Amino acid sequence: MKESIQVFAPATVANVVCGFDVLGFAVNAPGDEVIMRRKETPGVSIKKITGDEGRLPLDAEKNTVSASVQHYLRHIGREDVGVEIELHKKMPIGSGLGSSSASTVAGLFAINTLLNSPLSRQELVPFAMKGEELACGSGHADNVAPALLGGFVLIRSYDPLDIIKLPYPESLxxxxxxxxxxxxxxxxxxxxxxxxxxxxxxxxxxxxxxxxxxxxxxxxxxxxxxxxxxxxxxxxxxxxxxxxxxxxxxxxxxxxxxxxxxxxxxxxxxxxxxxxxxxxxxxxxxxxxxxxxxxxxxxxxxxxxxxxxx
Structure with a gap:
């Protein structure tokens, strides 16, 4: 099993004008990076955050990245795992480009990959939505689903969650x-x-x-x-x-x-x-x-x- 991993997750455009909370797509830039390292003791900690001008909490319970990773580890029954996280914000906070979503998705993709991917990308979406709930009070998927799955995404239903990848003109x-x-x-x-x-x-x-x-x-x-x-x-x-x-x-x-x-x-x-x-x-x-x-x-x-x- 790898001891450390560095992951990039993309910014997203949600709503796509007429599709409030149900449509979104991912872009190549900007985005966020997470470096995750295994540690001896169980639990999730945030070691360092850059690019946020001190605006984001280092408290693991309050930061969207660590909180969603904790939620994921509880769900798969791996609370014995210990990781420390570095978050490098490469995009503006509060920009409407899914800033919290990019960080959360990078963290979830990193932990899932470190543990040899027990869950599919689709199965990671609900954990990323928990991060969104923490960030903005509403656990919608129109940023996290395209950030995780790539491309253009339709959330046909939230209960039960039904996410569909859509084709798009490649020239766009x-x-x-x-x-x-x-x-x-x-x-x-x-x-x-x-x-x-x-x-x-x-x-x-x-x-x-x-x-x-x-x-x-x-x-x-x-x-x-x-x-x-x-x-x-x-x-x-x-x-x-x-x-x-x-x-x-x-x-x-x-x-x-x-x-x-x-x-x-x-x-x-x-x-x-x-x-x-x-x-x-x-x-x-x-x-x-x-x-x-x-x-x-x-x-x-x-x-x-x-x-x-x-």
Whole structure:
């Protein structure tokens, strides 16, 4: 059995505009890294965290990575195992890119691999959801499922959990911009209406079905027509500076579509190729810069692999 392992897990774009809590996909960058080492004494401890500016707890019960690893070890009856964890945050916290999810998934993939993979990636999803519950008060799977499984994922049902991997056009590129403003996930979730009009729900169902059909048919124009959100985006976009202007800028720069990544403030666009995605990022960053708002930009194809051993 290996004594140590280093794992990378990817950032994710959840909701994908119209699929609140049921759709998500993984990207190649950014992401987080975990180094896990076996230790003599049983139990899980966090030795070191970098890249978090001191924001994350070193207490093993409170950190999403260690807490989900503890939960996993209890479940498989291996509380005799001892590991210490180093977490290296390679992506911004509170970005809407599944920051807590990437860390948790890296930790779970590391411990499962160290123990010769007793569980499948699919079976690891509920443990990662426990980490999400700790991070943002809600154990949804639209970040952790694509981070674990790679690619584009549909959560058809939460009870029982039913996760389906979807095909997608391989040519698709994603342009992501993270404006450096604070939008805590818990607050963004609280803004969402608890009741919706039936006519709005019908529009949303049609769009989700259209997006999934577009993915299966690899029909980018159908995907573009379907990626409209009448339920969540109108409320959440208020938290993102100049959201409508950013949309206009992205579409002018060649974006197929534009929306909020997860709970924001990151925004993302699909583009038909890598060069177009880079151009979209440049234009969005220039617009934010004009507003004296710093930002980080990422360009990536859809990551079909999920977590990997480095």
């Amino acid at each position: 590129y994603c342009a992501i911009v993270f404006p450096e403003v604070d939008v805590p996930t818990r607050d963004a979730r609280r803004m969402i209406r608890s009741k919706v009009l039936l006519k709005d729900a019908v529009v949303q169902w049609g769009n989700v079905a259209g997006l999934v059909t577009g993915l299966f048919m690899k029909d980018i124009e159908l995907m573009a027509r379907s990626m409209k959100d009448v339920l969540v985006e109108p409320v959440r976009s208020i938290l993102i500076p100049d959201f409508e202007k950013l949309r206009e800028t992205a579409l002018k720069a060649g974006a197929i579509t534009f929306g909020i990544s997860g709970s924001g403030p990151s925004v993302f666009s699909f583009a038909k190729d890598e060069a177009a995605a880079h151009h979209i990022v440049e234009m969005l960053q220039a617009h934010l810069s004009g507003m004296k708002i710093g930002s980080l930009g990422y360009v990536s194809a859809i990551n079909g692999e999920g977590p990997k051993v480095l």
